[in-house]
Amino acid sequence: MMKQVSLYEAKTHLSSLVDQAAQGDEIIITKNGTPLAKLVASPKADLPRRPAQALGVTYIAPDFDHPDPETDALFEGRD
Numbered sequence: 001m002m003k004q005v006s007l008y009e010a011k012t013h014l015s016s017l018v019d020q021a022a023q024g025d026e027i028i029i030t031k032n033g034t035p036l037a038k039l040v041a042s043p044k045a046d047l048p049r050r051p052a053q054a055l056g057v058t059y060i061a062p063d064f065d066h067p068d069p070e071t072d073a074l075f076e077g078r079d
Contacts, residue, residue, distance in 0.1 A: 004028045007036070 003025060010017060010029045017027050017039055027039040 002026045007031045
């Protein structure tokens with residue numbers, strides 16, 4: 001179903017319009033009666049996202065986020 005709404009109405013009811021688009025409706029957003037944009041459902045992803053391994057990190061040690069006394073001393077101005 002194609003529906004036209006004004007920009008004001010789109011701003012006021014955005015959440016509802018997004019729900020309608022997710023259900024398959026196409027919503028045309030107009031300004032002063034001129035169509036400006038179309039709100040449609042986003043295509044479904046076929047596969048779950050996977051990390052890109054861009055930094056080559058394949059392992060994180062269990063103590064990765066534990067405090068490090070040497071680093072703490074540097075931040076606290078101790079030698």
